[in-house]
Amino acid sequence: MSSMQPEGYDLIGDIHGHAEPLRGLLRRLGYRYRDGRFAHPTRQAIFLGDFIDRGPEQRGVLEVVRPMVMDGAALAVMGNHELNALAFHTPDPAAHGEHLRRRSAKNIDQHRAFLDEHEHPEVLDAALEWFWDLPLWLDLGELRVVHAAWDTPALNRITDRVAPGNRLTQPLLEAASRPGTAEQNAVENLLKGIxxxxxxxxxxxxxxxxxxxxxxxxxxxxxxxxxxxxxxxxxxxxxxxxxxxxxxxxxxTGYPDTAPPVFVGHYWMVGEPTPQAANVACLDYSVARDGGRLVAYRWDGEQVLRDDKFDWVERR
Structure with a gap:
């Protein structure tokens, strides 16, 4: 698949350390495990971010997703939990001994599952290096992907601050970690919502x-x-x-009804998966919660999104 244009995309919502539902969903969608990674013969997965925190298999999720992205079987965007992880582990150049995300009891608790599985420095560094490589958004022409909100003014404010491929830079992370800055407002709108x-x-x-x-x-x-x-x-x-x-x-706020379909995660939806608008769909259905679902949308070029294109596995 990596050498050809995919026939369609399978967009997958927030995973939060739940590797077993992820493997089950990929198999359900027709992806097969071979030579150390999952792949589909004619389609490509797109992950909507929030791979880490909360769940029991932090490394297990990355061991599924990262090889798929590196080998062209998938694309992925950054979620707010990957953003928080980078800030948590990046020293603050303006405050000796501090980090860009404060190591408060609350922040440590939210990040605990990841920390427990990434105690070895080489394992931690490999995960963080991959997080840096995740784009903040994807615009594929007829399809858009961002973790929380497609906010055009926010995109415009940081377009000249991102690395090629819409990737975060250390100066942008530093600016986005300062309360009240235009960069913080823009990055948080995209990854945490308006x-x-x-x-x-x-x-x-x-x-x-x-x-x-x-x-x-x-x-x-x-x-x-x-x-x-x-x-x-x-x-x-x-x-x-x-x-x-x-x-x-x-x-x-507002997303034009003539704009390309956009897929987001982030919002812990409940109930039967359905589009939020004709061209907007959230795929986060709370897999980190008991009884939650890991949800995908099988996109084949339609500009009006459909209920029957959602698929999922239940968390057990």
């Missing part, structure tokens, strides 16, 4: 029990006529508690 601060007096607890005053927005929708509740991207139970008030005028 957020807005709730009105005073409103907040909620996320899946990890952390109190939040910012909500993730349905970034593909335009804000005109929408409310905090209708634009909230997250659990329905939380949405019901949010105000029906209009969004502030400085919120800028």
């Amino acid at each position: 957020e807005a601060e709730l009105p005073a007096g409103h907040g909620f607890s996320d899946k990890d029990g952390h109190h939040r005053r910012y909500i993730r927005l349905k970034w593909w929708r335009y804000p005109q006529g929408e409310t905090w509740r209708s634009m909230f991207l997250g659990p329905p139970g939380v949405a019901a508690k949010l105000p029906e008030a209009p969004l502030p005028p400085d919120v800028e």
Whole structure:
């Protein structure tokens, strides 16, 4: 497959250290394991990032995905967990003894599963080196891929800061790790989603029990006529508690319905997989949660996405 143009793409959502569901999904999609890697005779996989943290087989996932990408059987983009890992392990040149991602108890706990499996320096360095090689986004012409949100203004702000292939550089990582910078806003929009601060007096607890005053927005929708509740991207139970008030005028979201289909992960969706819009699909269906799914979309050139092109395996 690596020497020819694929007949179609199989896009695969967040894996989070769950290698066994990944191997099962690849086999279900017709990929076969041979000579140390999975490959399909006529198709190519595209991974949407977040390979690490949470699950029981951190190295196992990388041992599946990395050879596929290196051999041309797959493409991949960076997720926010790979971004966080690079910042966690990169010394901060402006603060002696510190790292670009603070080594707080919370951050160490979130990264613990990866740290436990990458204690040997050579193993850790190999993983981080591969993370540096992951593009922040892919634009394949008729198809787009980014981990959390296709935000054109954000892309434009960092296009001249990325390495060839839309890859992160150390100066960009340093700038993106500084609160309030244009680079931080751009990279976080792409890899963590577009957020807005709730009105005073409103907040909620996320899946990890952390109190939040910012909500993730349905970034593909335009804000005109929408409310905090209708634009909230997250659990329905939380949405019901949010105000029906209009969004502030400085919120800028929207993905044109004439634009190429875009695939994202990141958002811990529940229920039956379905497109979020005619040309937008999230493939993260919470494999890291008991009863979650590892989801794929089998794309064959269609510009209007279809329910029957989703496929998945259940986490057991």
